[in-house]
Amino acid sequence: MNDMAPTREQREAKLEGMGCKRKRVEDARFTQGKGNYVDDLKLPGMLHGDFVRSPHAHARVISINSEKALKVPGVLAVITAETLKTVNLSWMPTLAGDVQMVLADGKVLFQNQEVAFVVATDRYAADDGINAVEVEYEALPVVIDPFKAMDKDAPVLREDLVGKTSGAHGPRKHHNHIFEWTVGDKDLTDAAFRKADVTIKELISYHRTHPSPLETCQCVASFDKINGDLTIWGTFQAPHVIRTVVALIASLPEQKIHVISPDVGGGFGNKVGAYPGYICAAVASIVTGKPVKWVEDRIENLTATSFARDYHMTTEIAATKEGRVTGLRVHVLADHGAFDACADPSKWPAGFFNIVTGSYDFPTAHLSVDGIYTNKAPGGVAYRCSFRVTEAAYCIERGMDILAQKLGMDPAELRLKNFIKAEQFPYHSALGWEYDSGDYHTAMKMMMETVKYADLRKEQAAKREAFRRGETRDIMGLGVSFFTEIVGAGPSKNCDILGIAMFDSCEIRLHPTGAGIARVGSKSTGQGHETTWAQIIATEIGLPADNIKVEEGNTDTAPYGLGTYGSRSTPVAGAAIAMAARKIKAKAQMIAAYRLEVHEDDLEWDIDGFRVKGLPEKTMSMKDICWAAYNSVPPGMEPGLEAVSYYDPPNMTYPFGAYICVMDIDVDTGVYKVRRFYALDDCGTRINPMIIEGQVHGGLTEAFAIAMGQEIRYDETGNVVTGSFMDFFMPTAVETPHWETDFTVTPSPHHPIGAKGVGESPNVGGVPAFSNAVNDAFSFLGSTHIQMPHDFWRNWQAAKRLGAVG
Amino acid sequence: MIPGPFSYHRPSSVADAVKLLVSLGDEARPLAGGHSLIPMMKLRLATPEHLVDLHGIAGIKGVRRDGSTIVIGAMTTQHDLLASEMISKSLPILHETALVIADPQVRYRGTVGGNVANGDPGNDMPALMMTLGASYTLQGPGGTRSVVARDFYQGAYFTSLEPGEILTAIVIPAPASGHGYAYEKLKRKVGDYATAAAAVVLTMSGGKVATCAIGLTNLSETPLLAEEAAKIVIGTGLDEATLKKAAAAAEEIMSPAADGRGPIEYRKSVGGIMVMRALKRAAARAG
Numbered sequence A: 001m002n003d004m005a006p007t008r009e010q011r012e013a014k015l016e017g018m019g020c021k022r023k024r025v026e027d028a029r030f031t032q033g034k035g036n037y038v039d040d041l042k043l044p045g046m047l048h049g050d051f052v053r054s055p056h057a058h059a060r061v062i063s064i065n066s067e068k069a070l071k072v073p074g075v076l077a078v079i080t081a082e083t084l085k086t087v088n089l090s091w092m093p094t095l096a097g098d099v100q101m102v103l104a105d106g107k108v109l110f111q112n113q114e115v116a117f118v119v120a121t122d123r124y125a126a127d128d129g130i131n132a133v134e135v136e137y138e139a140l141p142v143v144i145d146p147f148k149a150m151d152k153d154a155p156v157l158r159e160d161l162v163g164k165t166s167g168a169h170g171p172r173k174h175h176n177h178i179f180e181w182t183v184g185d186k187d188l189t190d191a192a193f194r195k196a197d198v199t200i201k202e203l204i205s206y207h208r209t210h211p212s213p214l215e216t217c218q219c220v221a222s223f224d225k226i227n228g229d230l231t232i233w234g235t236f237q238a239p240h241v242i243r244t245v246v247a248l249i250a251s252l253p254e255q256k257i258h259v260i261s262p263d264v265g266g267g268f269g270n271k272v273g274a275y276p277g278y279i280c281a282a283v284a285s286i287v288t289g290k291p292v293k294w295v296e297d298r299i300e301n302l303t304a305t306s307f308a309r310d311y312h313m314t315t316e317i318a319a320t321k322e323g324r325v326t327g328l329r330v331h332v333l334a335d336h337g338a339f340d341a342c343a344d345p346s347k348w349p350a351g352f353f354n355i356v357t358g359s360y361d362f363p364t365a366h367l368s369v370d371g372i373y374t375n376k377a378p379g380g381v382a383y384r385c386s387f388r389v390t391e392a393a394y395c396i397e398r399g400m401d402i403l404a405q406k407l408g409m410d411p412a413e414l415r416l417k418n419f420i421k422a423e424q425f426p427y428h429s430a431l432g433w434e435y436d437s438g439d440y441h442t443a444m445k446m447m448m449e450t451v452k453y454a455d456l457r458k459e460q461a462a463k464r465e466a467f468r469r470g471e472t473r474d475i476m477g478l479g480v481s482f483f484t485e486i487v488g489a490g491p492s493k494n495c496d497i498l499g500i501a502m503f504d505s506c507e508i509r510l511h512p513t514g515a516g517i518a519r520v521g522s523k524s525t526g527q528g529h530e531t532t533w534a535q536i537i538a539t540e541i542g543l544p545a546d547n548i549k550v551e552e553g554n555t556d557t558a559p560y561g562l563g564t565y566g567s568r569s570t571p572v573a574g575a576a577i578a579m580a581a582r583k584i585k586a587k588a589q590m591i592a593a594y595r596l597e598v599h600e601d602d603l604e605w606d607i608d609g610f611r612v613k614g615l616p617e618k619t620m621s622m623k624d625i626c627w628a629a630y631n632s633v634p635p636g637m638e639p640g641l642e643a644v645s646y647y648d649p650p651n652m653t654y655p656f657g658a659y660i661c662v663m664d665i666d667v668d669t670g671v672y673k674v675r676r677f678y679a680l681d682d683c684g685t686r687i688n689p690m691i692i693e694g695q696v697h698g699g700l701t702e703a704f705a706i707a708m709g710q711e712i713r714y715d716e717t718g719n720v721v722t723g724s725f726m727d728f729f730m731p732t733a734v735e736t737p738h739w740e741t742d743f744t745v746t747p748s749p750h751h752p753i754g755a756k757g758v759g760e761s762p763n764v765g766g767v768p769a770f771s772n773a774v775n776d777a778f779s780f781l782g783s784t785h786i787q788m789p790h791d792f793w794r795n796w797q798a799a800k801r802l803g804a805v806g
Numbered sequence B: 001m002i003p004g005p006f007s008y009h010r011p012s013s014v015a016d017a018v019k020l021l022v023s024l025g026d027e028a029r030p031l032a033g034g035h036s037l038i039p040m041m042k043l044r045l046a047t048p049e050h051l052v053d054l055h056g057i058a059g060i061k062g063v064r065r066d067g068s069t070i071v072i073g074a075m076t077t078q079h080d081l082l083a084s085e086m087i088s089k090s091l092p093i094l095h096e097t098a099l100v101i102a103d104p105q106v107r108y109r110g111t112v113g114g115n116v117a118n119g120d121p122g123n124d125m126p127a128l129m130m131t132l133g134a135s136y137t138l139q140g141p142g143g144t145r146s147v148v149a150r151d152f153y154q155g156a157y158f159t160s161l162e163p164g165e166i167l168t169a170i171v172i173p174a175p176a177s178g179h180g181y182a183y184e185k186l187k188r189k190v191g192d193y194a195t196a197a198a199a200v201v202l203t204m205s206g207g208k209v210a211t212c213a214i215g216l217t218n219l220s221e222t223p224l225l226a227e228e229a230a231k232i233v234i235g236t237g238l239d240e241a242t243l244k245k246a247a248a249a250a251e252e253i254m255s256p257a258a259d260g261r262g263p264i265e266y267r268k269s270v271g272g273i274m275v276m277r278a279l280k281r282a283a284a285r286a287g
């Protein structure tokens, strides 16, 4: 060996594989304005479509008159439900087994519902056109309060379902009822409550909010009349699913449908489902023979495409007087709006809400969920969330704090007492999940030591005394949250979308010079897949990450995948990538053995190639193997070096974390200040710590926004009153607190690289931390639970109700 | 979010602008920074057929001293105000207020003239101008006139501007040296209009308030001058009881709308808090 040979550390560093804080390769274009988003696409002759929307939340559509609109210069067509009926597309199936109007068919069911689609030569003409369409409405009584939706005399919202006593998920109890979903052992749980020393019961609401990607939902549809090919560029988190949905509902051959997600500016669940804009653009292109672009504006995004949450959770916990939890009972009233357009795996009407037992060893639990219709926008999607795990985490983390308060126990101590213990994994929860791994006590204690939890409690006690003496108008709250997520949907035994199992896929093709391309079934909407996927491959097969190009989002070239949402990319696609890489490595080993003239079993892997056991100087690098794969493979072996893997995960993964928020609230104005926020995440193996940190920062910022003010609110007549960023709380850098991040590593035992997923953890765990901080601050004044969002005026109202002001 | 059709005009003198406004009639609107007008046009809440852009007019931008007054040209941007040394020295409350208007992007475009002429109760400058005893120079088909800020605001988006008139300058009597000042604004986030805001300019003498003016933003259809509250504090050392009395007097004249910033009761209550905090801070600054 010559002296200049690189050290092992240098060889490893050169790969920039797993564990490396590799700079994001996509940022070179994003930070220079050179991304390629849907709205950047300009095709020759392209037309623009825009919607006439309903000003009413519930009304009969008496007539639609397009005459004047068609006279507006540049306006070419006005598409209505009647037009769509000719191609059988006036309604479309939702992912949740319901159907949804594409354009108002006889009536409208929520404000800003799509009524007609105006197609014009430019955006301006389209907008002038929609202002010239005359629609006559007859207003109908509205249902806005979910608790009134199932009143006996509540207006009938879905006339198309009249007389249908059962839906996609079983029997319907009322004309505005969608489904009831129950899990767990009712009798055992009821018995636990009868025997309990202490019980709590609280209605914990998670208000309606909205994922708000920087880029709104949009598409360009282009139908080629000669070949019969339909190409749709769109902001899709799951392009393959969109292709299959289009094939099924438009009866087009799937090979003639090309769905392309170019760069996507954030998704957060907003871009999973199918929206009327996609259908209308496609139909308009088929009708006109020209490409048609549809781009949603911010108000449309906030008010019409899918919302999130709107879960009203009546939560009961039974416990012994020592603070051991003995039972959990939750009933959820789930407001889905006008159509059940949840983007959940098909068999899960309430997503994975049955993770609601959280991080605690509940011997028994029972859950029931009633889904209902109201005159609000349809949904709801999983906003940076694995299908209702966010709601579940909020429910149990608030519940545990309320229980601690009733027991007179410290909330951290109550959690430590009830955690599932490290030795109990794999752990079977009372509501049916098998938690793969965890070490909750270590994480919790690390959090408590880092922030000096005991000292904070002492400071809080002193502050409370000072407040009582009239020396300060500030109250201090500590918000503890310990969440367990369930991500990586999912195993084919229980997860599918419209019958397609929720596997994911990767195809790797290596080139002769030691480079290659990986095509993956996931779709980055900002998570940095081009960076991290290459890192997995770099570590697995010993080629520098820089040599691996990652491509996603084109259904013609990428293998079929179910897309990116629910923190599933790393648990599922990430596993497929590792498995495809391992297939390549196995072939590479045969090539190396042949070239080194030894038996395969005499070779061992060494960072970036193989070496002969016991003869460290006899090596063959992966780079050389790539070359050999194209000219001197063993006799009988096919040349080339590529592999594809479709990965059906054996289980979900269960990331967890310990968060704490320290907050001060001025009771006179309700203004809060987040003094400190510490987030410890355990997402198993860490592929790129810098990207993880970025994900945590982003997710915590969303959690902060949601808990402290971000809300889709309706007035009693069904008008959205938070339809722009003036009123829908989107924090700027000024409002956003400083985030401290930390970690432990408990690898997933069943995942090929032990990774669990992290993108959504901070949103899931963050919301309860903020809300618990506010609630903890007010608790000494005699309150048990204050509903979110905790914006200034609501904090002031709470202070006033509790006698702390005026 | 696409405005209706309009034509664009760019006159090079105030006289030409006035002529255009007169000849084009009701469907014409002056355009300054566009940061109130254009959002309304994008929502089609405003659909002017003609925009008369004031950016081509020389001589209505900038800050100058004229005897005992400070004259601010209508087309001076919020950013220009922040950059002006004269403002920081003589009218520091203007600097303080400009800093809590919107965000840097908006402040680069938004003008002081547009802010005070707009007539939106959410704008921060109008209450301040009332507090400072400013007057506006208006030029129209009938010539030039001066209207004091305290008489200018008549209702939401309804001012004393006559058809064809352009606001060319704001004239502010320089406050006494050693005056105390504060603008206290409660808002939900950067870029938001006030939930409640109070402007205070006062002088102290022997530990007591000698003169005082208090303005209120976004607590009624128009900006307000809280005269009774100001009277209450004069001659006092701003003890806790006086502050509370002043806040109560100010709350008396508030009639905010209930909106996303909070219910009426809350907005009035924090309006009172802003008055107390502004008074205290102003007094602490007075020399």
Ligand SMILES: Cc1cc2nc3c(=O)[nH]c(=O)nc-3n(C[C@H](O)[C@H](O)[C@H](O)COP(=O)(O)OP(=O)(O)OC[C@H]3O[C@@H](n4cnc5c(N)ncnc54)[C@H](O)[C@@H]3O)c2cc1C
Residues within 6 Å of the ligand: B029, B030, B031, B032, B033, B034, B035, B036, B037, B038, B039, B054, B074, B075, B100, B101, B102, B103, B106, B109, B110, B111, B112, B113, B114, B115, B117, B118, B122, B123, B124, B125, B161, B165, B166, B167, B168, B191, B192, B193, B194
């Ligand atoms: C996101 C955002 C946040 C904001 N937050 C705040 C805030 O917190 N506080 C605040 O005070 N403002 C706020 N604004 C408004 C901003 O300050 C505007 O710039 C200002 O209100 C208007 O000034 P302009 O120059 O942009 O006027 P324009 O929008 O051009 O005009 C406003 C109106 O005044 C008329 N006008 C303008 N100039 C004259 C003139 N010289 N003579 C006669 N009429 C005239 C116009 O015809 C129009 O009707 C915000 C704006 C935005 C977009």
